[in-house]
Amino acid sequence: MIYTINNLFIDNNDKTKKIPKQITVNGWVRSNRINKKVGFLDLNDGSSIHNLQVVYDPNLASNNNLTTITTGSAVTITGNLILTPDAKQPFELKAINTTIYNLCSNDYPIQKKEHTKEFLRENAHLRVRTNTFLALFRIRDQVSWSIHKFFHDQQFIYLHSPIITANDAEGAGENFIVTTITNDKYEKDFFSKKAALTVSGQLNAEAYAQSLQKVYTFGPTFRAEKSNTTRHAAEFWMIEPEFTFSNLQDNIMLAQNLIKTVISDVLNNCNSELKFLQEKQETKNNESLIEKLTSIADAKTNFKVITYTKVIDLLLVAQKEGKKFEFNNIKWGIDLQSEHERYLCEEITKQPTFVINYPQAIKAFYMKLNPIDNNYPEQKTVAAMDLLVPGIGELIGGSVREDNYQQLLKNKNQFKIAGDDLQWYFDLRKYGYAPSAGFGLGLERFLMFITGSNNIRDVIPFPRTPNNLTF
Template identity: 50%
Template sequence: MERIGRTKIVDLLKRADFGAKVNIKGWVRTRRGSKKVSFIALNDGSTINNVQVVVDLAGFDEEMLKKITTGACLSVNGILVESMGQGQNAEIQASEIEVLGVCDNTYPLQKKGHTLEFLREIAHLRPRTNTFGAIFRIRHNMAYAIHKYFHDRGFFYFHTPLITGSDAEGAGEMFQVTTLDLDNVAKDENGKVDYKEDFFGKETNLTVSGQLEGELAATALGSIYTFGPTFRAENSNTPRHLAEFWMVEPEVAFNDNNDNIELAEDFIKYCIQWALDNCLDDLKFLEEHFDKGLLERLQNVVGVEFKRATYTEGVKVLEEAVAAGHKFEFPVYWGADLASEHERYLVEVHYKRPVIMTDYPKEIKAFYMKLNEDGKTVRGMDVLFPKIGEIIGGSERETDYETLKKRVEDNNIPMSDMWWYLDTRKYGSCPHSGFGLGFERLLLFITGMSNIRDVIPFPRTPNNADF
């Protein structure tokens, strides 16, 4: 086979130098034709679009042609010609074909449609489908957009540990990390696990957040962000929860909560606009097959100012809705932690735009959030989105040493885990704020998918750690 430099299909389809010799490599999506000619749809993952390869059967070995089945991997040399069919400008008139990898007839991704539930069972193959090719290209673009947004604004990417001795949220639902022999666990004189025998000499877990360490960095570097995997051992099988997921967490010295709100709105609009500007083919495919109003919803979010509302105002709206006959599954009262149905009502029904909710009761928020003057609420802020509910959660952080120490004690967090965090409030403390964006929540909104397991390559959920 003549050696010709490979052209990616995404680039090939933009070319108009018809008559040029080209090489493409990819996987067969479909093959159709007659006794004289075959039409092969080839895709290499660089775009949602296939390129059509036209094969004059008379010029090729019959045994080789039998190997060209759905899923087979090919290298094709040919001439770039103008396409006579609809949908694309260029196709390839094949001159040489090499089968790089045959595909067994048990290949599960045949031309018929497959349910998303079935594709989760073959997560090692689902990236080859149009749907998941689109989702994972968008996922890449969103990761790139996040890094670009912060880099262009002078933030530093800070790597916080995945293994930690503290629980940032006080949730207690963490995965333990240990090298102890679980068949013969070392015990101390009181019959409790002797962590002195463990690798780190203390109990350690997989992190639920990089925020606490991120705060330390912000008080040295000014503006930082973390972007990495986080873990929750929450036994939840809802379409909105994963045991392993990615978090984006900026932290900024000298920002108060109003600055924090402005950053959050600007940041998330930037990400959505990036998707509209750079992922349009994939978004159009997902809109056609999964979410008919996707593009309009994305454009609406970018083009509208988010509503600012306090928690107290939001609860009043919800209580009035209940009084008018609206049914919620979960009760509404001041002091309740709002459920997704409450958040979506505020966004989709009442305000009809994304909402940034502030000033939550201190009892339902994390210990590190700065207390307001009323002593009852904290300077927290959540960004609430249509279809999703909460997509960002953040706050201005408590900077007073004694106040923070009391909050740690009130939440029964062991002081031995928090001494280093409290130290920063003794040594040149400054106002600072930050937030966390669940990366997969953002992807749910941008792709229009309904289950969070479908926007991460290999979902980790209760009783599921395959692949």
């Protein structure tokens, strides 16, 4: 029977389970240390950030092949499992038989030493063989499954939205063109029109929510924004729920419950990975990574909710008290910058915070216009919400959708949306449209927040950023 290293640790902790004396494990060699009397081989199979120590006698003829094994080699080892409670590891494997599938070349880049994140990004095809990236991508797997389970438990239908589309949902025009021609004569192209990789599945999700009530998309999205910040990538994964007969408060609670549930699952199922990542990071505000996540997952506490107008007032007060922002022209109507968002949730509220009711002019065309305040008729706002979290800034962006057909037509003109590619979306308002709301959660930013990573390139297997398409 093939055992995984993770199961060995679980079964060893569970005294009701008996591990056979002789077991077989597969994996890759992390190191091979040999002295005159004994050899120590560290093996990892990807199931755990813990290595299994294999011991062998290098003087035995049957173990000659073990002495040749290089770091990175792929092997299968059968041996006797010996408990070592007084040592650093709870057990070790005394080798009996070894199969070597591939001896790793001596120029293997991932050696048993500290490597910089920049070096490992240059070797993205191999970096998951380090404990840091093994931990990161095991957590990514857990987060992905937890998101699906959360929506399944909430009776949402999983919708596969198109990857190729004629819709620019955000209205920013920063998309990747999909074409079979070498010019811009798109009427002669495959679709007889201009096509692009999707920036969002939201508009399609709205259509299906008008029958299924609750749907969500979870897939890759693309932005051709030439930004080299630590929070942006050209290809990333988005979770976008859409649900009808709902309002802004419903949207806020769904987003909060999703964040809390997924973080709770990670705390319960990835404790070893979190502890390892925590040890590599500096403690911020005397709060460790696990303490931060535990506090957020607490079911008894709600995230802060504050209006955009109040945020501007708070930033102006901070300015008067001497706070200097890089973007210092703070006034009602500005698009909040990352530094403003982080200052709000890191210095003022000191917790995840929903900002609601943004100016219409800085948000997307499909967001529902709030009733006009007669005292400030020039301040048109929409029923939007952004979730801001410490260390990241914006994590979630969402809104109630405009359900008035005539208002949506006005928005089309106001936001200078050309053509009729979105007429089908507008027409939904004419055919029994129920009040709808939803949001978008970027998986990679969520992972940065959960793992304490400071660069989006480290939480996606093969990052796509400007001037970077190596793998």
